[in-house]
Amino acid sequence: MCNFVKQTKGAAGRAINNALRMLAPFQFIEYETERFSKNDFREGQESFYFFIVGMYEKMAEDLDFFAIPSKKYDDYILSNPGVPKRGEGHGSDAKESRLRNAFEQAIHFYPLFFYEVGSAANSIGGDCSLILSAPDYEEVLKKLTKPHLRNEKEKRFAALASLGVGIEASGDAVTIRAGNKMLLGLWTLCKARNGAYKLLNYLRADYTGTLRGAPEFEEILKTLHEDNVEKLKRIKEFLDSVSPAFTFTVKPISDTTFSKWKAEFKLKGKNYFGFYSGPDTLSLGVYFGNSENISATAKLLEETDAELFTWYRGLYPERYCSFPYNKTVELGGEKRRICGMSNKAEINGPNDSDVEKTIKLIKAFRAI
Numbered sequence: 001m002c003n004f005v006k007q008t009k010g011a012a013g014r015a016i017n018n019a020l021r022m023l024a025p026f027q028f029i030e031y032e033t034e035r036f037s038k039n040d041f042r043e044g045q046e047s048f049y050f051f052i053v054g055m056y057e058k059m060a061e062d063l064d065f066f067a068i069p070s071k072k073y074d075d076y077i078l079s080n081p082g083v084p085k086r087g088e089g090h091g092s093d094a095k096e097s098r099l100r101n102a103f104e105q106a107i108h109f110y111p112l113f114f115y116e117v118g119s120a121a122n123s124i125g126g127d128c129s130l131i132l133s134a135p136d137y138e139e140v141l142k143k144l145t146k147p148h149l150r151n152e153k154e155k156r157f158a159a160l161a162s163l164g165v166g167i168e169a170s171g172d173a174v175t176i177r178a179g180n181k182m183l184l185g186l187w188t189l190c191k192a193r194n195g196a197y198k199l200l201n202y203l204r205a206d207y208t209g210t211l212r213g214a215p216e217f218e219e220i221l222k223t224l225h226e227d228n229v230e231k232l233k234r235i236k237e238f239l240d241s242v243s244p245a246f247t248f249t250v251k252p253i254s255d256t257t258f259s260k261w262k263a264e265f266k267l268k269g270k271n272y273f274g275f276y277s278g279p280d281t282l283s284l285g286v287y288f289g290n291s292e293n294i295s296a297t298a299k300l301l302e303e304t305d306a307e308l309f310t311w312y313r314g315l316y317p318e319r320y321c322s323f324p325y326n327k328t329v330e331l332g333g334e335k336r337r338i339c340g341m342s343n344k345a346e347i348n349g350p351n352d353s354d355v356e357k358t359i360k361l362i363k364a365f366r367a368i
Contacts, residue, residue: 011077012070012103016060018259019107020053021279022223024206024215031188035124044128044184049205051182055110055163066159067152068106073099102148108256109149109156115202115256116140117176118183118190128184129177137174196252203258214250220261220277228282231355232275235284238359239265239273242368246272273362274344284347284358288365291327291340297365298331308364311357315345 026049031041059066076099120140121130132140149156157167166177176183189202192210201209209215217236221229239246251262260281264274271287288294294316301309313331316338327340345361347354362368 010063010070010074011100012063012068012073012107013060015104015107015259016056018279019111019203020056022204022258023049023053024201024204024209024219025222026050026205027208029188029207029211033124035126036128036184040128040181041184041188044181044186045188045207046185047180047182048185048189049207051163051178052111052205058163059107059110065162066106066110067155068103069099070103073103104257105146105148106156109144109146110160111203112256113140113144113160114186115190115199116143118186118202121176121187121190124184124187125175125177127177128181129175130183130187132174132176134169134172134174137169197250199256200250200253200258203253203256214252217248217263220250220263223261223279224277224282225280228277228280231282231284231350231352232277234355235273235275235359238362242366243267271344282350284350284355285342285344286347286358286361286365287342287344290343291329291338293365294338294343294345295330297361298329300364301361302332305360305364308357308360311354312345312361315347 026046028042028045030038031045032038036044059068063070073096076095080093080096117130117132117137117140120132120136122133122136123131125131160167164179166175168175168177185205185207188207189205189210192198192201195213197209197214200206200215204215206215221232224232246265246267249264249266251264260276260278262274262276264285264287265272270289273287274285276283276285288297298309298312301312309332313334316329316331316336319326319337319339323339325340326337327343328335328337330336347358350358
């Protein structure tokens, strides 16, 4: 796990810090072309990896230089401590979402630029530059024109130039240059097979991932706080004792705002247990399949384990919105509307006791 050198303040600083910590440990892979050797690509992979590390560090030190608007969001949260944050139930605060999207899109403009350039490039120049057709570069620029990125475009490209990135248009071609062989590393990531995990592996600068595909459980643990690592290891140990047939899956991502893992353990093709985690956050999920099983489990626990029942009942907040997938369950004689999208119990920010209760809950529901 990459450890950010300086502790940054504010939501944007934390987001940049998390992006850095989600990087995979550097490990090169063998790659070569007719023009460039394996050693050239090894040097390029290492150069691009540490370029990304340095970019995030510089970004966090000077948000304004990189045109990342964080202050308005931080001021809004400080003056409105009760507003719902993203991910809190189905409630939302339009202003909070808009201000968050503004700084998140600004942060991710930079990795998105390199990803789109690397993916659109059709050849490598003799100086390790990337060459695109002019129409393809126009498509790259269109993909960078998100709602919150229309302003200060010149400032962001000036920041890229300060990082040593040159953009030169000549006739029907556009050439992207950098001061060393780092664009060979970008080529390695962006010319990987177009699988479900290509973007995820790019964002993590995970060269070995381009060969492997989905990250493995142990790879995810390397990005997490040690306390949460131990909690997940404890549950994985329990699941292994239940059956050797569990399959571990990681949800692919669809855009560059990747900041948390969503992973699940399945048995015979059905969701059994999952977790949602960033470097310093963790949420556990116990899947029940349907809302009827949630009610039946509540009845079982009420009759057999009062302490576990009380804890279990507290895992389901009342939903007051009109979300169409909400379901009504019965928790100890009390009817409650809950989120019916996933039919699971969510344990947010679990301590060691919560982990043991989670295991007991799975045992009770699955009659283990």
